[in-house]
Amino acid sequence: MWRYAGLASRATGSYDPVSVGGQSVALYGGVAPCYCIDPLRRPAMKRATISGWIAVGISTFLSSLWAFWGTYETFHEGWYFKSLSQNLVLTVEYLALMLIFLVLSVIPLRWPRAGGSLYQLFGIGFFIWILMTRKVLGLGVVLGWLPVILPPLFLGILFWAGRPTPVSRAYKISILLPLLVAVGFAIEPVTRIAGRIDDGNRGLRIVQGNGVKLVWAPEGPGWPNPDPHSKIWMTQWRGPTWEEAQQVCRYLTADGKSIASTPQDIWRLPTVGEVVRSMTRHGTNSGGVWNPINGHPSYATKPDKESPLWNPFSPIIYWWTSSEQGKRRAYSIDFNGKVYNRNKESNLGSQGFRAVRNP
Numbered sequence: 001m002w003r004y005a006g007l008a009s010r011a012t013g014s015y016d017p018v019s020v021g022g023q024s025v026a027l028y029g030g031v032a033p034c035y036c037i038d039p040l041r042r043p044a045m046k047r048a049t050i051s052g053w054i055a056v057g058i059s060t061f062l063s064s065l066w067a068f069w070g071t072y073e074t075f076h077e078g079w080y081f082k083s084l085s086q087n088l089v090l091t092v093e094y095l096a097l098m099l100i101f102l103v104l105s106v107i108p109l110r111w112p113r114a115g116g117s118l119y120q121l122f123g124i125g126f127f128i129w130i131l132m133t134r135k136v137l138g139l140g141v142v143l144g145w146l147p148v149i150l151p152p153l154f155l156g157i158l159f160w161a162g163r164p165t166p167v168s169r170a171y172k173i174s175i176l177l178p179l180l181v182a183v184g185f186a187i188e189p190v191t192r193i194a195g196r197i198d199d200g201n202r203g204l205r206i207v208q209g210n211g212v213k214l215v216w217a218p219e220g221p222g223w224p225n226p227d228p229h230s231k232i233w234m235t236q237w238r239g240p241t242w243e244e245a246q247q248v249c250r251y252l253t254a255d256g257k258s259i260a261s262t263p264q265d266i267w268r269l270p271t272v273g274e275v276v277r278s279m280t281r282h283g284t285n286s287g288g289v290w291n292p293i294n295g296h297p298s299y300a301t302k303p304d305k306e307s308p309l310w311n312p313f314s315p316i317i318y319w320w321t322s323s324e325q326g327k328r329r330a331y332s333i334d335f336n337g338k339v340y341n342r343n344k345e346s347n348l349g350s351q352g353f354r355a356v357r358n359p
Contacts, residue, residue, distance in 0.1 A: 052162030
């Protein structure tokens, strides 16, 4: 990188120490030796710097993207335990991809070739994991995961050849930006969850407001809430399909606590409009309005996972509604009021339902 340009006067035949840039430099004959960049290597060094910063930029973007996703999902799907320590462990699990990409972004800054190789190994390993864990594997599945698989392979090449300078700045950007994203997007959900209201009543509830009055089924077959500590939830649980939820409602007894052998037709799934208008926040109706034209709800106050409708300590965050979208699709809604158009065969582990009947 550096080429020695020669020494000036040798009249004195001695070295004289002076301070240059805060460092002691020996002068030979009162004149400092000149070190400079070899002009022939300048283009290669510039390319290496550019490649290095492109790699830092892309890897930091990926780390920040996973920081956003992990933070959002940990407070959307997660935080259903009563124990703070268990919720924190769950948070680390959701942020695992952010942490992996953060580490993969930092290692190449110290060991470029080793770090670049690790990035590529991660991409290959992730691709193998996708192939081994998909129940149905087709071209569509592979193409759908390519945006996740290809960047690590590409980044491995960039880090192998790149040398971002100054490297201290690259360290700061790679580490601090994803952490700031995670902390920034955690402020609102942490505040919201800390203020949740739960009266602990999981029984039959009459909820009235916003032009709707319905009786909601008690916890049980008409309102399934699996125990997040149970082995069944962790290994075997799957949510009901739309048809299965409809059938349970038909056979549910009057008290909502058991399944009859013949159809009772007392209970039913609520319509999407009924759920939207019944949603609450801090014990007050959220003022929800369902727009059937564009298929989107609006709220005066954003609802949350609170009683009397929801169990804050259940891993169930979506409910089926009776509102259909053609023969194969129906609406489901989550605790914060968002409505989804899902395939009726969907059986997400976090999906359930709550039966209703008229008073």
